[in-house]
Amino acid sequence: xxxxxxxxxxxxxTGKTTLAKxxxxxxxxxxxxxxxxxxGLTELCHVNVQGEGYRLSYRIASDNLLIGNHVVADCCNPWxxxxxxxxxxxxxxxxxxxxxxxxxxxxxxxxxxxxxxxNDIRGFVLPDWENVQNREQHAWRTPxxxxxxxxxxxxxxxxxxxxxxxMKTKELx
Numbered sequence: 001x002x003x004x005x006x007x008x009x010x011x012x013x014t015g016k017t018t019l020a021k022x023x024x025x026x027x028x029x030x031x032x033x034x035x036x037x038x039x040g041l042t043e044l045c046h047v048n049v050q051g052e053g054y055r056l057s058y059r060i061a062s063d064n065l066l067i068g069n070h071v072v073a074d075c076c077n078p079w080x081x082x083x084x085x086x087x088x089x090x091x092x093x094x095x096x097x098x099x100x101x102x103x104x105x106x107x108x109x110x111x112x113x114x115x116x117x118x119n120d121i122r123g124f125v126l127p128d129w130e131n132v133q134n135r136e137q138h139a140w141r142t143p144x145x146x147x148x149x150x151x152x153x154x155x156x157x158x159x160x161x162x163x164x165x166x167m168k169t170k171e172l173x
Contacts, residue, residue, distance in 0.1 A: 003065045004029075005090040006165070009077030010102035011135060012127050013113040015149040015157060019102055020074035022158040023165070027072075030064040032057050034075035039124045054082055058089045065093035078137045087142075096172050098165060099144040106150035 006029065008020045017033065024031035038053035054075070061071045077083055083099065090097035104110040114129045145164045149157050 003068050003093075003095045004070045004169075005061060005065060005086065005095050005097040006070070006072045007077060007083070007086045007090075007097055007099050008072065008074050008102065009083070009099065011076065011104075011110075011137065012132050013110055013117060014102040014104040015113075015147075015154065016076075016102045017074055018154050019100070019147060019149075019157060019161055020072050022154075023100075023161065024072040026162060027070045029070035029072045030060070031072050032060055032074065034073070035124060036121055039121055043123060054085065058085060061086075061089050062093050065090065065095040071095075076135070078135060080138050080141065083138075083140075083142070098168050098172075099140070099142060100161065100165075101140065101144050101146045103146060103148050104150045105148060109150050 004027070006020070006023050006027070008016050010016045020033070021031065023029065034053050034057055037057055038049045041047045041049050041052055041056070057073060057075070061073060064071045073086060075082075077086065087097050087099075089095075104113065110132075111129050114127070114132055117126065119126050145161065145168060147157055147161050147164075
């Protein structure tokens with residue numbers, strides 16, 4: 001079986017990290033969280049991060065795919081450019097990729113999540129609601145798995161996602 005790259009995307013506060021961690025645990029995959037990587041570059045290397053976090057993540061993902069590990073990429077991934085680059089990482093390193101978009105379509109719930117969530121990365125500044133609303137997000141042009149989290153418990157979303165991944169995996173075989 002080829003190693004898989006699970007490419008998560010979606011706005012902050014939609015539930016991406018919760019779902020990405022669940023997939024990483026379920027598949028015993030390497031877990032790459034772009035917020036952690038970018039914050040580390042800023043804090044440790046004093047870099048004004050632009051695309052460096054993605055570029056470093058691609059390299060770490062490549063190393064893992066080359067030795068047969070599944071990889072979960074937890075990032076906003078809002079542009080066609082980064083989506084294509086993630087896909088290239090998988091295909092260039094003998095892997096398969098599965099794109100996963102996490103949504104929270106209820107604006108009031110989404111805003112509440114943004115305004116009340118706990119920060120689990122020491123020293124990282126979480127985006128506020130205005131920042132989240134003003135983010136550029138390209139429409140998808142390739143097949144993806146979508147998970148709607150509004151009004152749902154995390155466990156329910158995780159079950160749905162794992163089921164959809166299994167269905168996608170059968171298509172790839």
